[in-house]
Amino acid sequence: MRIGDAAAAAGTTPRALRFYEQNGLLPPPRRTATGQREYGHRDVARVRVIRTLLSLGLTVADLRDCGDRLDLLEDDALPPYGGPGACSRPSGVAERRLAALDAEITRLTRLRERLAARVGAQAQGVSDRSRS
Amino acid sequence: MRIGDAAAAAGTTPRALRFYEQNGLLPPPRRTATGQREYGHRDVARVRVIRTLLSLGLTVADLRDCGDRLDLLEDDALPPYGGPGACSRPSGVAERRLAALDAEITRLTRLRERLAARVGAQAQGVSDRSRS
DNA sequence: CTTGCCTTTGACGCATGGGTCAAGGGTTAG
DNA sequence: CTAACCCTTGACCCATGCGTCAAAGGCAAG
Secondary structure, three states, X not given: OOHHXXXXXXXXXXXXXXXXXXXXXXXXXXXXXXXXXXXXXXXXXXXXXXXXXXXXOOXXXXXXXXXXXXXXXXXXXXXXOOOXXXXXOHHHHHHHHHHHHHHHHHHHHHHHHHHHHHHOOOOOOHHHHHHO | OOHHHHHHHHOOOHHHHHHHHHOOOOOOOOEOOOOOEOOOHHHHHHHHHHHHHHHOOOOHHHXXXXXXXXXXXXXXXXXXXXXXXXXXOHHHHHHHHHHHXXXXXXXXXXXXXXXXXXXXXXXXXXXXXXXX
């Protein structure tokens, strides 16, 4: 499988695959004699995991910090909480990202409040709407 | 008053003033015979307003869209709601930014929920904390 | 062999709000 | 006059996740 097909199979582009490789998210695949990248099903699966985690708000740096244990964050790897030892997620990456998300949400919410105070008192229901 | 003093008076840097000028937030000031920018108190005041509005989450583009009526968003310009006509804020810039903030907050909150669902069920209190 | 699509690497673009450096000229105190 | 600091414009830098273009070579079908 060359890069175009692998990318299509994973629902993305060749550019993205090379980008992941350059940034240490994807191990360098073997090459054909002429230097073209050759991927297998495992690679495609890993790319899917990468995309899922990125879409969850993790950054490239987060996933790079995970190293090869990226899979530990995967969908079916572990149930959310398996008992008093299952919390040992790789590097606490997800926890750090959660904290960063919390900080950003708090910052934006404060901003919204201050801006709203100037514009007028309409539409204060952000927090409520965010609870959906 | 040359750029360095004006910048200091407004609590920022010469670079920022030139940046604001290039981006249409600050009118081009008159120049000395040798081309150096000359600022007055009005300019300094305007820079302060610009910085306040930027710190409130408005973008440079927002303020540019406001044109010269930037002052209408200023602290003491109008009381928040002066009656059935006072809502006519310049270009609805603030309202649009408010909506954008809401959208971003909602997006991040959803992200947080999804990420938290993977990591475990701890620390769900973002919305609550954001209510402060 | 040729055509046409696929792949390679490298480099620039985007949006944000300036920071920082460079090369050259102004200004002012001593 | 000169040192020392200020100002001028222009251009590259930061982080993010790739998109896009470019030049050049690979690969399979006709």
